[in-house]
Amino acid sequence: MLSKSTLAAARRPALIALVAGLTFAAPAFAAGVAGDAHTGRALFLSHCAVCHKANAAGGIKLGDTTSADLQAPGLESQYHENDALIKRAILDGEDEEGGQLDKIMPRWAKKGLTDAQANDIIAYLHTVKTSD
Numbered sequence: 001m002l003s004k005s006t007l008a009a010a011r012r013p014a015l016i017a018l019v020a021g022l023t024f025a026a027p028a029f030a031a032g033v034a035g036d037a038h039t040g041r042a043l044f045l046s047h048c049a050v051c052h053k054a055n056a057a058g059g060i061k062l063g064d065t066t067s068a069d070l071q072a073p074g075l076e077s078q079y080h081e082n083d084a085l086i087k088r089a090i091l092d093g094e095d096e097e098g099g100q101l102d103k104i105m106p107r108w109a110k111k112g113l114t115d116a117q118a119n120d121i122i123a124y125l126h127t128v129k130t131s132d
C-alpha cells in the first residue's frame, strides 16, 4: 500500500519539472519584451512615423539633427540586442551609452507613453527589417 510520503515522492518529479521549466522560461522573458506588435504598429504610425517615416528608416532632417533609423537589425545591434536599452531610449531619451539623445526626440514617458506601449512598439520594430 502506498504511504503518503511515497505519493509525495511520486509527485515530486512533476513539480521539479515545472520549476525547471519556469526557471528556463524566465531569462527568455527578460531578454525580449512581451509586447504586441500589432498594437505597436498602430502606436508607431500615430506617434513616431511623422519623424522616423512610416517604414522606420528615419533620415529626416529636423533642425540640427536627423531622425534615427529604427529598423532591424541595425537598432537592435546598436542597442546591444537589449530591449531594455531601446525602451530607455524611447521613454527617457537616453542612447545606448546612457547619453542624452537630441532633444527633438520626445521623452515619451513624460508624454504619457506607458511601459506596456513602449513594449508594443519595440515588438513591432523587431518586425521592421532593413529591406522593408
Ligand code: HEC
Residues within 6 Å of the ligand: 044, 047, 048, 049, 050, 051, 052, 062, 065, 066, 067, 068, 069, 070, 078, 086, 089, 090, 095, 096, 100, 101, 102, 103, 104, 105, 106, 108, 121
Ligand atoms: C519630433 C520628432 C520625433 C518623434 C515624433 C519621434 N522621434 Fe525618435 N528620434 C528623433 C530624432 C531626431 C532622433 C535622433 C536623436 C539623436 O540622434 O540624438 C530620434 C531617436 C530615436 C531613437 C534612438 C535611435 C538611435 O539610433 O539611437 C529611438 C529608439 C527612437 N527615436 C524611437 C522613437 C519612437 C518609438 C517614437 C514614437 C513613440 C519616436 N522616436 C518619435 C525624432 C523623433
